[in-house]
Amino acid sequence: MAQVAHGEPELRRVIDEDRELDGVGEQELLDLYRSMVLLRTYDERSLVYHRQGRIGTYAIFWNHEAMQAGSVHALAREDWIFPSYRESAIGLLRGMPPATVLHWWRGHPAGWWNPSEYNVASICVPIATHVPHAAGLAWGKKLKGEAACAIVYFGDGATSEGAFHEGANFAAVMQAPLILFCNNNQWAISTPLSAQTRAETLADKAVGYGMPGTRVDGGDVLAVYEATREAVERARAGEGPSFIEAVTYRAAPHATADDPRAYIDLERVEQEKKNECLGRYERYLRRLGVLGDELEAEIKSEAADAMRAGITAAEAEPDPDPELLFENAYVIPPPNLREGWID
Amino acid sequence: MAQVAHGEPELRRVIDEDRELDGVGEQELLDLYRSMVLLRTYDERSLVYHRQGRIGTYAIFWNHEAMQAGSVHALAREDWIFPSYRESAIGLLRGMPPATVLHWWRGHPAGWWNPSEYNVASICVPIATHVPHAAGLAWGKKLKGEAACAIVYFGDGATSEGAFHEGANFAAVMQAPLILFCNNNQWAISTPLSAQTRAETLADKAVGYGMPGTRVDGGDVLAVYEATREAVERARAGEGPSFIEAVTYRAAPHATADDPRAYIDLERVEQEKKNECLGRYERYLRRLGVLGDELEAEIKSEAADAMRAGITAAEAEPDPDPELLFENAYVIPPPNLREGWID
Amino acid sequence: MTEKLLVEAVNDALHVELARDESVMVLGEDVGRAGGVFRATAGLLDRFGENRCVDTPLAEAGILGAAVGLCMAGWRPVCEMQYDAFSYPCLDQLITHVGRYRWRTGGTMEFPITVRMPYGGGVRAPELHDDSPETYYVHTPGIKVAIPSTPADAKGLLAAAIRDPDPVVILEPKVIYRTERGEVPDGEHVVPLGKARIAREGTDVTLVAYGAMVPMCLRTAEALQGEASCEVLDVRSLRPLDEEALLASAGKTGRVVIVQEAPRTVGFGAELAAILAEKAILDLRGPVLRVTGFDVPYPYWKIEDMYMPSVERISHAVRRLIEF
Amino acid sequence: MTEKLLVEAVNDALHVELARDESVMVLGEDVGRAGGVFRATAGLLDRFGENRCVDTPLAEAGILGAAVGLCMAGWRPVCEMQYDAFSYPCLDQLITHVGRYRWRTGGTMEFPITVRMPYGGGVRAPELHDDSPETYYVHTPGIKVAIPSTPADAKGLLAAAIRDPDPVVILEPKVIYRTERGEVPDGEHVVPLGKARIAREGTDVTLVAYGAMVPMCLRTAEALQGEASCEVLDVRSLRPLDEEALLASAGKTGRVVIVQEAPRTVGFGAELAAILAEKAILDLRGPVLRVTGFDVPYPYWKIEDMYMPSVERISHAVRRLIEF
Ligand SMILES: Cc1ncc(C[n+]2csc(CCOP(=O)(O)OP(=O)(O)O)c2C)c(N)n1
Ligand SMILES: Cc1ncc(C[n+]2csc(CCOP(=O)(O)OP(=O)(O)O)c2C)c(N)n1
Numbered sequence A, B: 001m002a003q004v005a006h007g008e009p010e011l012r013r014v015i016d017e018d019r020e021l022d023g024v025g026e027q028e029l030l031d032l033y034r035s036m037v038l039l040r041t042y043d044e045r046s047l048v049y050h051r052q053g054r055i056g057t058y059a060i061f062w063n064h065e066a067m068q069a070g071s072v073h074a075l076a077r078e079d080w081i082f083p084s085y086r087e088s089a090i091g092l093l094r095g096m097p098p099a100t101v102l103h104w105w106r107g108h109p110a111g112w113w114n115p116s117e118y119n120v121a122s123i124c125v126p127i128a129t130h131v132p133h134a135a136g137l138a139w140g141k142k143l144k145g146e147a148a149c150a151i152v153y154f155g156d157g158a159t160s161e162g163a164f165h166e167g168a169n170f171a172a173v174m175q176a177p178l179i180l181f182c183n184n185n186q187w188a189i190s191t192p193l194s195a196q197t198r199a200e201t202l203a204d205k206a207v208g209y210g211m212p213g214t215r216v217d218g219g220d221v222l223a224v225y226e227a228t229r230e231a232v233e234r235a236r237a238g239e240g241p242s243f244i245e246a247v248t249y250r251a252a253p254h255a256t257a258d259d260p261r262a263y264i265d266l267e268r269v270e271q272e273k274k275n276e277c278l279g280r281y282e283r284y285l286r287r288l289g290v291l292g293d294e295l296e297a298e299i300k301s302e303a304a305d306a307m308r309a310g311i312t313a314a315e316a317e318p319d320p321d322p323e324l325l326f327e328n329a330y331v332i333p334p335p336n337l338r339e340g341w342i343d
Numbered sequence C, D: 001m002t003e004k005l006l007v008e009a010v011n012d013a014l015h016v017e018l019a020r021d022e023s024v025m026v027l028g029e030d031v032g033r034a035g036g037v038f039r040a041t042a043g044l045l046d047r048f049g050e051n052r053c054v055d056t057p058l059a060e061a062g063i064l065g066a067a068v069g070l071c072m073a074g075w076r077p078v079c080e081m082q083y084d085a086f087s088y089p090c091l092d093q094l095i096t097h098v099g100r101y102r103w104r105t106g107g108t109m110e111f112p113i114t115v116r117m118p119y120g121g122g123v124r125a126p127e128l129h130d131d132s133p134e135t136y137y138v139h140t141p142g143i144k145v146a147i148p149s150t151p152a153d154a155k156g157l158l159a160a161a162i163r164d165p166d167p168v169v170i171l172e173p174k175v176i177y178r179t180e181r182g183e184v185p186d187g188e189h190v191v192p193l194g195k196a197r198i199a200r201e202g203t204d205v206t207l208v209a210y211g212a213m214v215p216m217c218l219r220t221a222e223a224l225q226g227e228a229s230c231e232v233l234d235v236r237s238l239r240p241l242d243e244e245a246l247l248a249s250a251g252k253t254g255r256v257v258i259v260q261e262a263p264r265t266v267g268f269g270a271e272l273a274a275i276l277a278e279k280a281i282l283d284l285r286g287p288v289l290r291v292t293g294f295d296v297p298y299p300y301w302k303i304e305d306m307y308m309p310s311v312e313r314i315s316h317a318v319r320r321l322i323e324f
C-alpha cells in the first residue's frame, strides 16, 4: 500500500505554497490562529493534568489542531459537528467551557452537554458508529428544509468499519449535506495504514459512494479550511456529501495509556514534531506580517488563562450525586429501575 | 444515479460480439451449456414444485444462470464457492444432487450438506454476511500455502451492508485469493439500484479497496467466464482479490412470495425476457455450429431427467427425526440442552 | 371499531400516527414502493410522500444509526427491520447509542425511536426468518420493549411506542399476523406501555406469555378445561414490566408456568421466574416452570413444531404443577 | 507453578496453546506489534510470526466473520475484541453464523473459534469500556461462555476454550487483570468447561458469582464473618453450566444471593434464579436475591462505584435472607 508521505504532490496545500485565500483577511487568519492555540493549550495542559492523576485516560490530539480548527472555521454556527474522542475539545471552538471537556475526561457527569446548545454531538467513543448519526442529522435537516449541514470526524482506522460504510452510503443516497472528514494520522493505535487498507489513498473510498473525495495536508490549517469550505458550499447547494482525507502523522501516543515506542517510526515522529501544524502556521502568519511576538504572547496567554480558569472550575465542581445514576436513561423510567438500590 | 442499461459500452461482452475465447473449445462450450440448462431446469421445476405446495418460499434465479455457470466454470474443483440464496442450486455444478437443494427449500434437514464435500459453503440467507467468511477462507488457504481461491456471490443490495465492506477490505489487506462476484440485477426486492447507491457503477467500489473492479454483461455466459478466469489467475498469482460486477436485470419476482408488479418496470421485464441468457447462448452456439436441435433436445432431456429423479428422491425422503433438533448444534453439547423436551 | 387482522392493525396504527404528527416518519427496507414484505407499511408512501416513508439502502445499522441523527433533527423515526434475525446488524447501534444517547446528553435530548419487526417462528420459512430476539433488546439499558398478541394491542402498543419519548422496540408475532383477527378501535388508539392483560381468568395455574404464545396458552387453557383452571397473563410490555399483575396472578394461583418461544437460557422467562423467586416465594405452591424453545439454532421448518412450545408441552408443565 | 497476574496467565495460555497446536492463530486489533492494549498477546508476534498473530483492520464483524472462513480452511482462530462494548459490532456474525454454522452443515464441520475480551467496570475509563455483555453471548445458541476469576482459571479456561471444538467466548474481568495474583501451573493447563468452583465454603448463605464479582463476594464473606457463614460459588462456566454445583450449594445453605455486574433485567443472574425456582424450590428458606448493576447505561466513572455491586449491597442482601 502506498505509505502516504507529506511530500506527495496531490495533497492540497496553502501554507507551504504561500498562497492566500479569497475572503480570508487578517481577522479570519487570526481567528483561526486563536482556535489552534486554544486547542493546543487544552491538549498540552490536559496531558499535564493527566500526569498529575487528575483526569483519567486522555486521547492526545497534539498536531491535529489544524484539521480541527481549519474545518470548524469553514462551518456556520448552525452546522453540526460530530466528534470522535480525538476531537474531544472541539466544542471549545463553539464556546463550550474547557471545564466541560475536562469533566468528560474526569468521568464526571458534568462532562455531559446538550448537543443542541453547541450543535456539537456527544463525543463518539466507539469507532465510526457516529457516521450514520451525522448522515441522519444532515438528511433530517434537509428534509425539514433547513440549511444546516454536518461534519463528522473519524480516523484512518475508522474507514475499515461497517458503520463508516453504511453511514457514507446513506449520506450519498440521501444526498445529505454532510462532510466526511477523515483524520488520516496513519495509525490506528499500533496498526499502520498499510494494515488497514490497500487503497492508494483513503479519498479513493469516495468513488465507491459516488461522492467527491479530496486530499489535503492535515498540517496546513488553511488547506483544510479551503477544502472544507468547498465541501460546505456543495452541501448547501444540495449537491450532497463530500469526503475529505486530511493527511498527517500521529506524533504523540494514541492516548495516555499507550507506549508507541514498540511500533512507531521514531525518526518520523521527530521530523513530524519539527513540522508540527501550529509552528507552521505561525511562521506563515509571521511571513505575512500578521503575527508578531507580542500578539502571539497575548493570544497564548489568553488561552492559558482560559484553561487555568477551566481547571479551577473543574476542580471546584462537587462530586456528582449518585442519584444521577437513575436520572437520564429514560424520559419516563420503568418503575423498577432502582431495584436493589439502598437509600 | 446512473441507471445501468444493457446497452452501456463499458460492459464486457463476448456473445454479442461473436468473439471466441482462447482455450475454450467445443467441449467447454457445451459443458457450459449443460450447466446453464441444468440450472434453468432446476429453477423452472422448482417454481412448479412450489406452486404445487411441495416446497416453501423459493428464490427464483431465472436469467441468472449465465452468471452462475460462467463463473463456476472458471474455477478449479478445489476452489470454494460461497453462495447466497440466489445461488441456492449452484452446488449442482459441483455434483450435488438436486434432491439436496430441494430439501433445503423444503425445510428438511436433508438439505444440510457438508461444505467440504463440494467446496460449496452453506447458503447464506442474510445479506452479505458471508463475504467475510469467504475472505477468511481464502486468506486461510493462502496462509496454509494451498492454491485454492474462493468466490463469493452477492447482490447489488448487498453492497450497502457493513459486512460486505468489512469482508472486502479484509480480503484486500490480506491479499486473499478471492473473487467478489456481484450479481447486479438492479433490484433488492423492491428497492432499485438508484436507491441503493450513488456510485456510477458498483465496480467503482473496488477502487476504495485497492482491488481491480470490472463490469461484465451478466447475461453473457462467456463474458462472465472470461472475467472470472482473469480474476482467478490474479488470485492464484498472489495478486489478491478482484471485484466483478455482472450486470443483468431481475426478470422474475424476488421470490415466490413477492409480487413485483407494484414496483417494477414491466416493459423492461418483457424486453429482458426476450433477451434472456440461455436463449442468447443457444443462438451463439448455433451460429458457431456447435449446437443443433438434436443435441439441444438431448441436453435438455438429460437435465429434465436429473430433476425428475431429484424430485422423486426428495419426495421419498422420510420426515426428519425430531431428535435432529439436538444433534448438530454442538460437538460437545451442554448437558441441559434438552431441558423441557418430552420424550 | 373495525375487525382487522393483526398486520392490518399495525398498518392502521402507522396511518393514524403519521397523520397525527408530521414529525413521524417510517424508514426501512422495502417499506415504500412495496409497502413492506408483510404489507405492514402499505399505503404510507402514497399518502405521506417519499420524505415520510423511505425505502433505505440495505443496511440495518445504517437505518438505526440514521434514526439517531434524524431524532437530533427533530424527527420521530419508525424503523422497520424486515425480519427478526436481520435486526442483528443493528444491535451495535442499539446497545451503543440508541439506549445511551439521551443519558449521554445529561437528559437534554430525546430519542423517540420506534423499531418494529416481525418476529418468531412457525411460518415455514428458511433459516433466520424465525428468531425470537427479545432478550437482546430487553437486556439493553435505555430501551423499552413491547410485544402484542391481538390486533387491538398491535395498534395500541405501536401507537404508544411512537408517542413515547424513549426508544421502544416492538416485536410483532408474524405467525399470527394473518390468523389473529379482532375488533380494533378506529382512529387514535393507545395501549399504555407497562400494563399486562389477563387474557383469560383462572384459579389453579397462571400461564404467563406474550406474542404468539398467548393464543397457544389460550388453546392450552381450553384443552385443560375440567382438569385445571388456567389463568393466562399476556405480558404485553416487557419493559416497563407490569410486575404487579404478575405477582397478583401468582399470588392468586400459586402456580406459574412461563411460556416463551426463545431459547431457554436467559430468555425473558428467566427474568419472570427470577422476579417470582424473589418476590413471590411465599405464594408459590410449587416450582416455577418454563416451557421454552431450546438452546439450539431455530430448526429447519420440517421440525419446527417440535421446537415450539405446544399445547402438549404446556399441558405437561401444568400437570406437573398440579400434581406437585 | 509460577505466580502470575491474571492477564499474565492469559498471555501464558496463548503462548502454550500456540506452541502446542500450529493451527491456532490469534487475530485482532493491536494484538501483534503492540501485544494487545492490555498486553495479553505480548510476545506472540515475535515468537510465532505474522501469520499466527495478526493485526487486523479495525472491523470487529470482519474479524469474527473471517474467523468462520479460517475455520473452514483448517485454522483454530482466537479472536480478541479490544473491549466489551466494542464487541457489539460482531454480535451479528456471532448470532447469525458462529453459533449456527456447524448446525447448518448437519454437524459435518467444526468451528473451534475462541473469542476473548476484557470486560466489566471499575477501571475509571470513558464510557463503553465497562460493559458486562455476557447475556448477549450466553443467550445465543451454539455458543459456550466462560469467565475466570483467578489467574489459574484464566489460563485453564482459555486453554479449554481453544481446544474445545465449539465456539467459546471468554470474558476476562479487566478490573482484576493486575490485582489478582496467584499460582498458575506451568506448561499445559486446562480447566474443563462446565465445572463451577467453591471459592469459599460456608453454611448459611450461598453467594453465586463469576468474574470480578467473585473477589467482591469473598470480601463480603470475610466482612460478614461471625454474622453469617457465606459459601462463595464461582460459576466459571456459564454455558455449559454446572447446575449440580449450584443446586448442591443451594441445598446445603437454603439461601442464595446471586451477584452480577451486568444490568439486572435478563442478566445471567436471572437464569440462575430461574433454575433455582424450578429445581430447588423445596430447599429454599427464603427468596432468591439478586445484587446486580442497574438497568441504566454503565455510568461515568466518578459514580461507577455506586453502580457496581458492593460489599455493602451484598451484605444487605445476606442480612435480608438471614432475617427472612
Ligand atoms: C468499535 C471500536 N473498536 C475498537 C475500539 C478501540 N480503539 C480506540 S481508538 C482505536 C484506533 C482508532 O484509529 P483511527 O480510526 O485511525 O483514529 P485515531 O485514534 O488515529 O484518531 C481503537 C481500535 C473502539 N473505540 N471502537
Ligand atoms: C441482513 C439482511 N437484511 C435483510 C434481508 C431481507 N432480504 C432478503 S433478499 C433482500 C434483497 C437483496 O437484494 P440483492 O442484494 O440485490 O440480492 P438479490 O436478491 O437481488 O439477488 C432482502 C432485503 C436479509 N436477508 N438479510
Ligand SMILES: [Mg+2]
Pocket (backbone or CB within 6 Å): A155, A156, A157, A183, A184, A185, A186, A187, A188, A189
Ligand atoms: Mg488514525
Ligand SMILES: [Mg+2]
Pocket (backbone or CB within 6 Å): B155, B156, B157, B183, B184, B185, B186, B187, B188, B189
Ligand atoms: Mg439485486
